[in-house]
Amino acid sequence: MRSERFNFPNSKGEKLAALLDLPLGSPTAYTLFAHCFTCGKDNLAAKRIAEQLTMRGLGVLRFDFTGLGGSQGDFANTNFSSNVDDLVAAADHLRKTYAAPTILIGHSLGGTAMLAAAGKIPEARGVATIAAPYHPNHVTNLFKADIEKLREDGEIEVTLAGRPFQIKREFLEDVADKNLHDHIVKLRKALLVLHSPTDDIVGIENATQIFTTAKHPKSFVSLAGADHLLSRRSDAEYVANVIAAWAGRYLDQAEIVADTELEAGIVLVRETHGGKFQQEILTGPHHLLADEPAKLGGLGSGPGPYDYLLAGLGACTSMTIRLYADFKKLPLENVSVKLSHRRIHINDCESCDTKVSMLDHIDRAITLEGPLSDEQRKRLMEMADKCPVHRTLQSKITIDTFEQTSTVAG
Helix, strand or coil: CEEEEEEEECCCCCEEEEEEEECCCCCCEEEEEECCCCCCCCCHHHHHHHHHHHHCCEEEEEECCCCCCCCCCCHHHCCHHHHHHHHHHHHHHHHHHCCCCCEEEEECHHHHHHHHHHHHCCCCCEEEEECCCCCHHHHHHHHHHHHHHHHHHCEEEEEECCEEEEEEHHHHHHHHHCCCHHHHHCCCCEEEEEECCCCCCCCHHHHHHHHHHCCCCEEEEECCCCCCCCCCHHHHHHHHHHHHHHHHCCCCCCCCCCCCCCCCCCCEEEECCCCCCCEEEEECCEEEEECCCHHHCCCCCCCCHHHHHHHHHHHHHHHHHHHHHHHCCCCCCEEEEEEEEEEEEHHHCCCCCCCCCEEEEEEEEEEEECCCCHHHHHHHHHHHCCCHHHHHHHCCCCCCCCCCCCCCCC
16 A cells, blocks of 8 residues: 545635555545544544555545644534535545545544535445444534533533544534435435444444435445444454445446456565565455564564465365365365474474475474264375475475566566
8 A cells, every 4th residue: 555645725725634545556446535523534443444445456535624633724613514515625636636536435423424525526426434423413422411511601622532622612503403314315326334233422223314314226234343433453444345345336347457467377576665564466356465563573464475375385285185075075074274384403304304404394284174084084184295385395496586677467
């Protein structure tokens, strides 16, 4: 993933801080992401979702609403309507500088704002909401104990997520005046509603109202076990993968073209310039990441080189055993392979015939499940050594290395 930071003007000319996350090649489409109330573009959920979407070929624009993060303006002077205006301004800027957003994504109140803004972004074909309230005034539950004081004094300081914010009476009046019903009914775009049934900030009934109000095409995905802010990385990544898969249905097939098409059997590895070690791996239609763990200076965003080596041997071993078991109609219910790599001294290897002092050693533990006889188990274990990758690793390998002036697919 590569990222570009820039500012763009809101409707009042104030500069809003933005971050455009891009895949390594040309994006198949652009998405606009709206963060949750007071969160900012750099909150964990936004970053993790954007990261996963770029891995699926999408460009993601996320920004700080007026008065938040690196954006100019006074938060106290903002409201739901100004958030909607900010989203429209973001889409306008994306349209002028790159391409209009095809998919719109909003988290919490950002999802509600996105539903209101969608009608003003004609190129958008789909809207995805994550834990979004049906009515904008739901956000006032975050400071309901201070509402009367706010009405009386006109402006007060409230604490949200441990941080102080100034809120004005006009904010209450604005959210109370907004009704999303007509926006949702007239959406005329595909809708994906994602919500956790155990969300204790915005109840699941909000998803029900949004979904039942909307017209088809519409979809609902339950985020069982996830919290409102998608604090767990696995939840944020799941949301991103679901959105990416869903969005593919609403993109022109001409848009969904990989920037690099590789022939079968060709693997391309290239730097992402994300972190010290991160690499993108392309093989056929598959995009993978390789990296080193954080303790070694990497980002921990993917398996390391030796992890992939072991994975190749393990996968080949399991496949070979399964093929043989099915061919012989053996009662093998499941096979798993656990591998590890280490360097050992020649004196510790009784079966080795070499003058090299240190050797690479792989431990491969195979688990065979099912009512197999001793003879069947013995035969299956013998098949492990016959897998093609095993034979390659134990054969004399020649590697021709040469410089290529440009990356040529295939």
